[in-house]
Amino acid sequence: MTTASNMKRIVIEPVTRVEGHGKVTILMDQANKVKQARLHIVEFRGFERFIQGRLFWEVPVLVQRLCGICPVSHHIAAAKAMDRIVGGENITPTALKMRLLMHHGQFFQSHALHFFHLSSPDLLFGFDADVAIRNVIGVAAKYPDLAVQAVMMRKYGQEVIKRTAGKKIHGTGAIPGGINKNLSIAERDELLKDIDQMMEWSRSAVKIAKDYTVENLAKLKDFGSFESNHLSIVRPDGAYDIYDGGLRAIDAQGNKIFDHVDNQKYNDYIAEEVRSWSYMKFPFIKSIGPEKGWYRVGPLARVNNADYFDTPEAEACRKEFMAVTNNKPNNITMAYHWARMIELLNSCETFQRLLNDPDLQGTDLVVKGQRREEAVGIIEAPRGTLFHHYKVDKNDQVVMANLIVSTTSNNEPMNRAVQKVAMDHLDGKPEITEGLLNHVEVAIRAYDPCLSCATHALGQMPLVVELYDNDGELIDRKTT
Secondary structure, three states: OOOOOHHEEEOOOOOOOEEEEEEEEEOOOOOEEEEEEEEEEEEOOOOOHOOOOHHHHHHHHHHHHOOOOHHHHHHHHHHHHHHHOOOOOOOOOOHHHHHHHHHHHHHHHHHHHHHHHHHHHHHHHHOOOOOOOOHHHHHHHOHHHHHHHHHHHHHHHHHHHHHHHHOOOOOOOOEOOOOOOOOOOHHHHHHHHEEEEHHHHHHHHHHHHHHHHHHHHHHHHHOOOOOOOEEEEEEEOEEOOOOOOEEEEEOOOOOOEEEEHHHHHHHHHEEEEEOOOOOOOOEEOOOOOOOOOEEOEEEEEEHHOOEEOOOOOHHEEEEEEEHEEEOOOOOOOOHHHHHHHHHHHHHHHHHHHHHHHHHHHOOOEEOOOOOOOEEEEEEEEOOEEEEEEEEOOOEEEEEEEEEEHHHHOOHHHHHHHHHHHHEEEOOOOOOHHHHHHHHHHHHHHOOEEOOOOOOOOOOOOOOOEEEEOOOOOOEEEEOO
């Protein structure tokens, strides 16, 4: 009989080329058979607690400190919730389009960063390649033009954010009921100057991801892949949308579990559970339950869920993507990269459309209406659906906050991917090499996890101090 005491424990710490800190533990018996594999989130940030007591109009600026990679996502999600608190959810056309431009700037820079800097070494050199070259420096040495493209694409997205939010990181552009600035003609023209180059590079990025996926389809179909539910927001007409819409969930065959759910009622459909070995919660669809109700979010889920894109080139790419699985949901984990680049192209097409819209120079920036004390803001962040839920008292202070961050929703899928890759590639191997362990990390990276954003807990977080003697016996235990 195999027991914990006679099993080998392999630890990947930290998981590399992701945002935030996490580790993987793999338990193997004496014959190197995998018995358990888990992704652990080892940091805790507690934003849901320490924003309590703060004034509600501070929240859109405060919560984006969760992360330096995707601050715009938290900024806008919190602003959407605070729009409702001040009764200003029907923001002006100028405010809406400025926020959309800001949000697509975030998608563009984040997707470019992840694909080219964090994931491309695996795709270009192979999962087993020498770790000395399997990194962004290796990419720059062998593919210098691609490296320049990556840097310039991310720079462009950051410039869009700067001109809409005021700063490239931790901006202040979105405020309750609207925005605090419009886009000047000079700012618009500066962004339009490079748009044709960005479009050309975006098309080439889609081609790189598509060609890799199609050429390696036989291998990738099984790599960390499994059938799953998918969740995202969609527009009322079913179109792809990242700023506003109702919640849609489908199963692995494409059947709708629920559709066009009002954001304010998300709690009726989504629940969360906690597990002792992770600071990341495990969301699930209530009607199905925790065992089978988990779901995937992010680029793969959004492309699977959308009836169409409203930008022509991204829509043509979506049709090619869905054709691979005969228009059924694509459940291939590594297809996240292809879907991600389709979204990048969609953001670039959206830049073209918005930058030529005169509403961006409008001066009607803020609206207010009937005051509320509870509100939910939901958007699509680069990594998936992002939920911000707040309660505010009569003194304008936040008394409750709950965040379901994109990576949190992908917690169960990532753990299943880790388990599957470990079973398929490490099980029974006489020697566990760095290259084999990187296979596990490759599966995690497909989700582009932001582990810093996702570290939240349900309930209280006590301080526990335990004292053991030399024999490992517990002598005393104190809990705050």
